[in-house]
Amino acid sequence: MAAESHRISRLEPYLSRSEPAPTLLKMLVGVQLAGMRAEKGLSQEQAARAIKCSAAKLCRIEAGKGRRPPAESDVRGLLRAYEAGEYETSLILQLLRRAGEPGWWQRYDNRLMPEWFDRLVGLQEAASTIRTFEIQYVPGLLQTPAYTQAVVQRGLPTAAAGEVERRVELRTRRRALLEREDAPRLWAVMDESVLLRVLGGREVMREQLEHLIEMAQRSHITVQIVPLDVTHASAPGIPITYLRFGGQDLSDIVYLEHIRSANFLEDRDETEEYRLALDRLADEALDPRESLDLLRETVKQRYAGS
Numbered sequence: 489m490a491a492e493s494h495r496i497s498r499l500e501p502y503l504s505r506s507e508p509a510p511t512l513l514k515m516l517v518g519v520q521l522a523g524m525r526a527e528k529g530l531s532q533e534q535a536a537r538a539i540k541c542s543a544a545k546l547c548r549i550e551a552g553k554g555r556r557p558p559a560e561s562d563v564r565g566l567l568r569a570y571e572a573g574e575y576e577t578s579l580i581l582q583l584l585r586r587a588g589e590p591g592w593w594q595r596y597d598n599r600l601m602p603e604w605f606d607r608l609v610g611l612q613e614a615a616s617t618i619r620t621f622e623i624q625y626v627p628g629l630l631q632t633p634a635y636t637q638a639v640v641q642r643g644l645p646t647a648a649a650g651e652v653e654r655r656v657e658l659r660t661r662r663r664a665l666l667e668r669e670d671a672p673r674l675w676a677v678m679d680e681s682v683l684l685r686v687l688g689g690r691e692v693m694r695e696q697l698e699h700l701i702e703m704a705q706r707s708h709i710t711v712q713i714v715p716l717d718v719t720h721a722s723a724p725g726i727p728i729t730y731l732r733f734g735g736q737d738l739s740d741i742v743y744l745e746h747i748r749s750a751n752f753l754e755d756r757d758e759t760e761e762y763r764l765a766l767d768r769l770a771d772e773a774l775d776p777r778e779s780l781d782l783l784r785e786t787v788k789q790r791y792a793g794s
Contacts, residue, residue: 503582510594511610512733513587515552517563519737520580522550524570539565551754555594555603557587596658600651604750608729608743613665615672616734619766622678622727624685626696629674630703630711633660635696638688666709675710677769683713683786694791701783704776712773713782730762 499516502509525535536546539562549558549566563584567577593601593609601609612618612629620627625639636659640652647655665671686693704711729743742753742762753759774782 499579499583503579503586505586509610509614510557510587510589510591511552511607512614513583514554514557515614515733515738517557517580517583517587518550518552521563521566521570523737524572524576525550525566528570530569535566535569538569553607555606557584560584592661593658596654600654600658604752607752608745608750609662611731611741611743612662612672612729614733615731617673617675617732619675619730619732619763620677620728621766621769622676622682623725624679624682624727625687626682626700627674627676627678628659629663629666630676630700630709631659631663632692632696632699634688634692636660638692642687666703666706671708673708673710675712675770677712677714677766677773679714680716680782683783684790690791694787697783697787697791701780701787704780704783710776711779711783712770712776713779714769714773715782718772728762728766730759730766 499520502513502516525532532543532546532550536543539546541562546566548554549562560581563581564577567580572580591610591613593613594606618629620629625631626635628636631639633656637652637656640647640655640659644652644655666674683697700711703709726744729745731741731743733740739754739756740759740763742759744751744753753762773779
C-alpha cells in the first residue's frame with residue numbers, strides 16, 4: 489500500500505488548481521479506481537457487484553466519461569471494496585468533489601454544447617499536448633473571431649444571428665487556453681488549400697493568416713503546412729485531433745469529428761496508428777520555418793491590400 493500511497497500523492501497538486509478542470513479530474517479519479525481494482529485482482533463485473541451497478545456503468549466511471557462525475561456513494565463503495573486507506577480515500581474524494589465544479593464551457597446550453605463537444609473542450613483544457621491535422625479549415629484554437637464566424641455561417645446557413653454570435657463566443661473563448669501560463673503544446677498541421685480557401689472575404693483571410701503567423705512564432709506552438717505539390721502525402725480524409733496528458737497514467741485520446749457527432753478513440757493500438765499518421769504528415773509537410781515563409785508569401789500574393 490506504500491507504493492499506492494506514493495502514486496496517489498502525486499495527485500495532490502490538482503487540488504490547488506485555480507481553474508476547475510472537471511474532465512481531467514474525472515479521468516484521474518477513474519484511472520486511480522481502475523488501478524486499485526486491478527491491484528485487488530477484481531474484474532469489472534466483480535467490482536460492479538460491490539456497489540450494485542452494471543459493469544458498463546463501472547466502465548464509464550473508470551474512463552471518466554459523462555457530463556457529471558460519478559456519485560460519491562458509488563466511489564465510496566468502490567474504495568471500501570478495494571480496502572483503500574484513509575489517505576487514499578480522502579484524496580480521491582476531494583478530487584471527486586472538485587470534479588463537480590463546472591468548467592467555463594459547461595455554462596453553455598446543450599444545443600451549443602452537446603455531450604461529445606463538452607468532452608472535447610474539457611479534454612483540450614486538460615491536455616499537455618494537442619496535435620491536430622486539418623484539411624478544410626484553420627484549426628479551431630488558431631482561428632480569429634471573424635474567421636470563426638465565417639465557418640459557423642457556412643456550416644449553419646439558416647442559423648439566427650444570436651445563435652451564430654453565441655457559437656463564435658464559445659469557440660473564441662476556447663483559444664484562451666493557449667494564453668495560460670501552463671498552456672499545452674499545440675502542434676498543428678494543415679493542408680495548403682486551407683490558406684487558399686476564402687472564407688468571409690479577403691480581409692478576413694488576411695487577418696487570419698497574419699494571426700497564424702504570429703501564433704506560429706510562439707515557443708509552445710508549431711504550425712506546418714502540407715504544400716499542394718506534395719502529391720504523395722499520406723493525409724487522411726478527415727481532420728484529426730490527438731490529445732496527450734501529462735503523466736498520471738492517462739491514455740492518449742484521438743478525436744474524430746463528424747457533422748453531428750464524434751468518435752473518441754482510446755485503445756492504445758488505435759491511437760498509436762493515428763500518432764504514426766500524424767508523424768508521417770509532419771515529415772511530409774514543410775518544416776516550421778518553411779511553413780512560416782509560405783504563410784507570409786500567401787498573404788503577400790493573395791491578400792495584401794485587402
